[in-house]
Amino acid sequence: MTNATPPPMGWYPDPAGSDQERYWDGERWTRNLRNPPEPEPRHVTGHVPETLAPVSRVPSSPRQTTAAPRHGEVAPPRNKWGTTADGVPLAGWWWRALSTVIDFVLMWAVVGITMHEKIASIMASYQAFLDESMRRISAGASPSDVITTQSLSDAGFVYDMTNLVGAVIIAQAIYQFIMLATCAGSVGQLVCGLRVVTTNQGKDHRRLVWWRALVRATAWACVEIGNQVIVLLTPFSYLMPLWQRSRQTIHDAIAGTQVVRPVRQLDAE
Structure with missing residues (x-):
């Protein structure tokens, strides 16, 4: 050739x-x-x-x-895993977990200070029930006969504990609503550099509109209350960002929000 x-x-x-x-x-x-x-x-x-x-x-x-x-x-830019549609990095799971721990500690510190007498009364009732149950079991009674639904109801501390947990959930929902509507994030989220935004609007620096903040806080409270019946509901919600592309929890998905961690100027340099 x-x-x-x-x-x-x-x-x-x-x-x-x-x-x-x-x-x-x-x-x-x-x-x-x-x-x-x-x-x-x-x-x-x-x-x-x-x-x-x-x-x-x-x-x-x-x-x-x-x-x-x-x-x-x-080629035109596409939405990448781990960012909003406009390119703002979504918060990592560990940052969200840390912010939740901070809010949890803060909330229960306030509860412990303002309701210490109620908590002390619940603990005293629980200790009395435990001592009485151990005494009867030591005398030969069967544990299944000692610890029953009726005995727990008669002890009183279960009812008081349920009311306390419900009050804390409602108080934290109100706290979240106020913080989201005014600062676009709870204290824990602000400490960790996180911000709650409308889905795929990470560059929008405005605060959440009041109704979206209310929906998110209410959805969070419903998940927490539902967890009293479906024990794994809250862990499932908090673990969802690990496998979901938009990294949303149940209350994020209902309210149409995402949690972002914008790159700060010092980080960019």
Whole structure:
């Protein structure tokens, strides 16, 4: 086989085997493709190896195709895993866990200070029930006969504990609503550099509208109350960001919110 002069620049049948034409720039194949034009007489310039350029045609000027990006063109940005649609990084699970722990400690510290007498009364009732149960078991009674639903109800501390937990949930929901509506985040979230935003609007620096903050806080409270019946509901909600693309908990999904951790200026430098 003899060497042949490469054909001029132009559109030729795609050597990759597709039904389209590929543009030859005189030295190599480009990524530009187009649908073949209407059949027209073709002028063969000479024998050219098929691996270099199949049948040569009258060259035509390249035109932009919508089938694929042009050579060297950057494809439009897409929503990446771990960011909002406008490119703001979503908060990592460990940052969210840390902020939750901070809020939990803060809330129960306030409860311990303001309701210490009630908590002391509950603990005293529980200790009395425990001592009485151990005394009866030591005397030969069966544990299943000692610790029953009726005995727990008579002890009183279960009812008081339920009321206390319910009050704490309601108080924390109100706290979350106020903080979200005024600061777009709880104290724990602000300490960790987190912010609650509307879904896929990470660059919106405005506070959450009051009704969205209310929906989120109410949904959180419903999950916590439901956890008293479905014990794994709260852990499931808090673990959801580990596998969900938008990293939303149940209350995030209901309220249409996401938690972001914007890159600070010092981090960017």
